[in-house]
């Protein structure tokens with residue numbers, strides 16, 4: 001007696017139009033999206049501060065709480081570093097780093113609402129801030 005091995009033929013019903021391609025707009029890089037912790041489409045001082053703190057910790061790879069000009073690399077020019085180093089000890093501590101980032105945020109904040117949107121991030125200071133904290 002032959003036992004026929006039955007292979008189940010799955011009859012697939014082609015579903016047309018069921019899977020529309022995902023809208024590609026989510027892929028557009030937005031500086032706000034990466035920093036916007038509360039998803040209100042703007043970056044406020046606390047979101048900026050968190051990013052600044054994270055980036056500071058990354059730059060301060062020996063963990064002594066200070067970063068020097070060399071460690072900052074392209075993030076800051078010599079003059080900017082001088083300005084940020086308010087106690088003139090040739091390193092930036094986290095507070096100095098944050099205050100400098102905050103000063104950029106204030107200048108970039110064109111409409112003075114205390115937050116930066118995508119448009120404001122495109123300003124000179126906005127870009128600088130982004131380069132600093134990302």
Ligand SMILES: [Ca+2]
Nearest residue numbers: 036038040042
């Ligand atoms: Ca936000």
Ligand SMILES: [Ca+2]
Nearest residue numbers: 060064066067
């Ligand atoms: Ca250090």
Ligand SMILES: [Ca+2]
Nearest residue numbers: 085089091092
């Ligand atoms: Ca200093």
Ligand SMILES: [Ca+2]
Nearest residue numbers: 109111113115
């Ligand atoms: Ca604003």
